[in-house]
Amino acid sequence: MLSTSTFLALAMQCAASVHPDTTHEVARVESGFNPYAIAEIIPKVKRKPGDKGVVSYFPESKEAALKIVKNIELRNHRYSVGLMQITSTNFAKFGTTAEKMFDPCENLKVSEKILVDCYKRGGDLVRGLSCYYSGNPETGVKPEPEFNNTSYVQRIGFSPPDNKKVLLFPL
DSSP: OOOHHHHHHHHHHHSTTBOHHHHHHHHHHHTTTOTTOEEEEOOGGGOOTTOOSEEEEOOSSHHHHHHHHHHHHHTTOEEEETTTTEEGGGTTTTTOOHHHHTSHHHHHHHHHHHHHHHHHHHSSHHHHHHHHHHSSTTGGGSOBGGGTTBOHHHHHTOOTTOOOOOOBOOO
16 A cells, blocks of 8 residues: 555656646545555446445555456456556556556556546546546446445545536646
8 A cells, every 4th residue: 555645746746737636535535545456347247236346356466466357357357456446448548458557657647648538528527537437427426325325526525516626637
């Protein structure tokens, strides 16, 4: 797990166009600052009633993380990795791999591209964060029963309808 000071230094170096408070809060929610965090996304057809649809792993080393990823890939499941939980479906688009995404700086660089793109498409930070979470500006603002009826945006630190907090500085 990265300390706050280490994380913020990396965020300012590797994702300079996103306010460090934004990257900090996203990493807190997504990975708990564990650069090796993995979330296996269980396909809907394989989920049991009441399942969240995600299995979280928190290995302590890159080697252990890569073994988990290999097993997930053998099951043909999608997954997210690293500090900012970059989804495997984004790897090709950003020319990266799971192994590279376990490098905190590389993970932050890709998250910066996604966050800035989502912010530009959404028009504000709330919609941008929703897009970062789900690929669209709506899903991330909907309460989720499996998360105590909070939305992703609320877990990041926004209370609806607060959209005045600006923590993203696009290029």
